Amino acid sequence: MWQLEILEINGGFLPGLKLKLPPGLTCIIGPRGSGKSTLAELIRFALLGTAGSTKARTELLQANLGQSGLVSTTVIGPGSQRYVASRAYKQPAFVATEDGRAIDVDLDRGTFLPLDVFNSSEIEAIADEDLGDKRRALLDALRSDDLHAIQVSLGSHRRVLEANADNIRSARRQLHGLTERIEELAGVRARLSALSPTKEDTAATEYANEVRQQQANAQELANLETFRSELASKREILTSLLGEMVEQNFVELVDERSPNKTMLERAEGQIRKALQPLNIARDDIGRAVELAEKILGGTERQLKTVHNDQAVRLAKLSEKAQAASAAIRERTILEQHLHELAELEASRLKLSTRIDQLLEERKAAKGAYLSERENVSALRQDVAEQLQRETGTKVRIRVMRNADDLAYRQNLLDGLKGARVRNHDEILDSLLRLRPEELAQLIDRGDVTLFDEQMSFGSERAGKIMSALRENIDPLALELTTIEDRVLIELNVSPEGEPHFRDAAELSQGQKCTALLPLLLARRDNPIVIDQPEDNLDNHFIYETIVDAISRLKSRRQMILITHNANIPVLAEAELVVVLNSDGKIGFIEKAGNIDECRDEIIDLLEGGEKAFALRSKRYARRK
Numbered sequence: 001m002w003q004l005e006i007l008e009i010n011g012g013f014l015p016g017l018k019l020k021l022p023p024g025l026t027c028i029i030g031p032r033g034s035g036k037s038t039l040a041e042l043i044r045f046a047l048l049g050t051a052g053s054t055k056a057r058t059e060l061l062q063a064n065l066g067q068s069g070l071v072s073t074t075v076i077g078p079g080s081q082r083y084v085a086s087r088a089y090k091q092p093a094f095v096a097t098e099d100g101r102a103i104d105v106d107l108d109r110g111t112f113l114p115l116d117v118f119n120s121s122e123i124e125a126i127a128d129e130d131l132g133d134k135r136r137a138l139l140d141a142l143r144s145d146d147l148h149a150i151q152v153s154l155g156s157h158r159r160v161l162e163a164n165a166d167n168i169r170s171a172r173r174q175l176h177g178l179t180e181r182i183e184e185l186a187g188v189r190a191r192l193s194a195l196s197p198t199k200e201d202t203a204a205t206e207y208a209n210e211v212r213q214q215q216a217n218a219q220e221l222a223n224l225e226t227f228r229s230e231l232a233s234k235r236e237i238l239t240s241l242l243g244e245m246v247e248q249n250f251v252e253l254v255d256e257r258s259p260n261k262t263m264l265e266r267a268e269g270q271i272r273k274a275l276q277p278l279n280i281a282r283d284d285i286g287r288a289v290e291l292a293e294k295i296l297g298g299t300e301r302q303l304k305t306v307h308n309d310q311a312v313r314l315a316k317l318s319e320k321a322q323a324a325s326a327a328i329r330e331r332t333i334l335e336q337h338l339h340e341l342a343e344l345e346a347s348r349l350k351l352s353t354r355i356d357q358l359l360e361e362r363k364a365a366k367g368a369y370l371s372e373r374e375n376v377s378a379l380r381q382d383v384a385e386q387l388q389r390e391t392g393t394k395v396r397i398r399v400m401r402n403a404d405d406l407a408y409r410q411n412l413l414d415g416l417k418g419a420r421v422r423n424h425d426e427i428l429d430s431l432l433r434l435r436p437e438e439l440a441q442l443i444d445r446g447d448v449t450l451f452d453e454q455m456s457f458g459s460e461r462a463g464k465i466m467s468a469l470r471e472n473i474d475p476l477a478l479e480l481t482t483i484e485d486r487v488l489i490e491l492n493v494s495p496e497g498e499p500h501f502r503d504a505a506e507l508s509q510g511q512k513c514t515a516l517l518p519l520l521l522a523r524r525d526n527p528i529v530i531d532q533p534e535d536n537l538d539n540h541f542i543y544e545t546i547v548d549a550i551s552r553l554k555s556r557r558q559m560i561l562i563t564h565n566a567n568i569p570v571l572a573e574a575e576l577v578v579v580l581n582s583d584g585k586i587g588f589i590e591k592a593g594n595i596d597e598c599r600d601e602i603i604d605l606l607e608g609g610e611k612a613f614a615l616r617s618k619r620y621a622r623r624k
Contacts, residue, residue, distance in 0.1 A: 002525075004074075007021065008073075010069065026560045027574040036531070038064040041057055042061075046087050071086070071087055082098035083096070093108075095107060115529070124512050130486070130504070158369065161362065161365050164361060171358065179348065207332065215343075224296055366480075377399065381399045387522055394544060395519060400488060407484070418468050419464050491507060491514060493507070525557045530562070576592065
């Protein structure tokens with residue numbers, strides 16, 4: 001279990017401050033302006049840096065640490081190993097072992113020396129965002145390694161789907177071009193049948209045959225180029241996939257801190273050895289493709305020689321064909337067009353078959369992708385159930401699968417641009433009843449009648465909406481739009497009797513933090529710093545929920561709370577109370593000790609003074 005042991009600050013608003021922090025609960029108290037929030041932010045800065053900092057936090061650091069200030073922390077890690085991390089403003093952190101040996105780690109990622117830091121506004125932001133990433137991040141961070149493995153797999157599946165989509169789009173563009181040309185030649189058969197029989201001379205017939213040969217020549221070269229492109233593409237995909245399988249970091253089983261290190265190193269070596277044949281396969285693929293390309297090149301050179309001879313023959317026959325009658329020339333042209341039409345129709349049939357095959361491949365790939373997506377939801381569900389066991393009965397944590405449609409909603413809003421229809425919100429709500437893949441199919445078909453049957457917009461309105469959606473949305477991309485899980489964090493607001501849970505976003509400001517704090521305290525074992533969580537809390541909820549959570553969990557993790565509420569240090573029995581004060585220029589530690597040793601300061605700062613405390617006690621006694 002990690003623990004912050006010593007905090008030292010040199011320079012800035014809290015110069016010379018040095019704190020030895022115990023396990024369990026430490027409460028930082030003091031009047032406003034004494035540097036409590038500064039202290040919390042300096043701890044965050046020392047171990048996490050400024051990545052992702054808000055403008056307010058950055059300005060606070062700059063004003064209270066300055067260019068010459070230095071923050072140092074001594075941290076106890078697994079196996080009682082001590083580390084010292086030092087950081088100055090706008091400087092990288094320096095991390096060393098207890099004996100002064102520097103180690104190369106990136107503290108800003110928050111993984112080497114883990115720390116949770118929250119202030120009241122950050123807690124309220126999580127509470128308010130019932131749709132979005134903030135609540136999911138609370139769960140995802142607890143199983144980041146497992147989630148990363150799933151995300152890598154999802155990325156692989158998505159790349160397959162994106163490549164498939166590119167192939168479908170390309171094939172459809174080709175099909176559209178073929179269809180347009182076929183429509184241009186639609187009357188060729190009828191016109192050729194209408195011509196009266198004409199005796200064709202040998203020259204005209206030979207010329208027509210040679211012209212058709214020239215068309216075949218062009219198609220032959222095009223086929224060679226298409227095959228060369230497909231061969232290169234497949235080679236890149238196969239070698240890339242095999243390369244990923246044999247990358248050095250593909251197998252990482254060893255945890256240097258684990259007593260099972262030797263066994264896992266042996267397993268890792270065996271796995272790497274087992275994967276070596278993949279390197280050979282990758283080389284074999286490269287050689288096979290190079291041989292095929294060589295054959296293609298030779299064939300292409302031979303064809304061009306033959307084509308040149310045929311071009312010369314065509315030029316000679318062209319002169320002879322000039323003498324043919326207009327009817328013969330017309331018939332010849334029509335026969336050329338008929339031959340072209342037959343080839344186009346054959347190509348269209350082949351291309352349609354290819355598109356059908358790609359769509360079938362897409363179904364299988366999409367099924368694998370969605371199955372992996374379900375693993376993310378299952379992981380979050382498992383984390384939520386684990387947290388629920390830790391947070392107690394006043395707070396409820398649930399995962400609603402595929403219930404956060406923010407990304408889908410934004411896609412639809414973008415899709416409706418230019419539709420020139422009223423009541424966008426009503427239209428949006430109707431469209432959201434369809435899953436992304438269902439709407440994608442409707443957009444792909446472009447069938448306004450079927451669209452209106454399902455949505456009941458009215459034919460004219462449905463036509464405008466469909467037109468805008470087809471203009472602005474790619475259905476192949478839309479069907480992969482992720483509808484994320486929604487994380488519900490609920491508080492039982494019923495004082496007694498039947499529980500009544502309400503989501504944190506619907507609660508008062510005080511209740512929001514009450515709902516979030518037990519979750520934040522229970523979710524991990526590493527140290528946590530919370531800056532004035534009770535600014536808006538009700539004392540009733542503090543006692544029933546927060547104090548209970550702190551008391552249950554402080555033996556498991558170190559807690560540092562900046563507070564103005566006496567219930568937290570007193571009822572949760574803080575191991576250390578630190579009293580900060582200020583002369584207006586610098587802040588300093590006025591006193592530090594246990595609850596009994598800091599009794600007078602707690603009464604003065606948190607209870608309003610001895611007289612107010614005694615008067616309240618007297619009045620409470622009268623009510624009995």
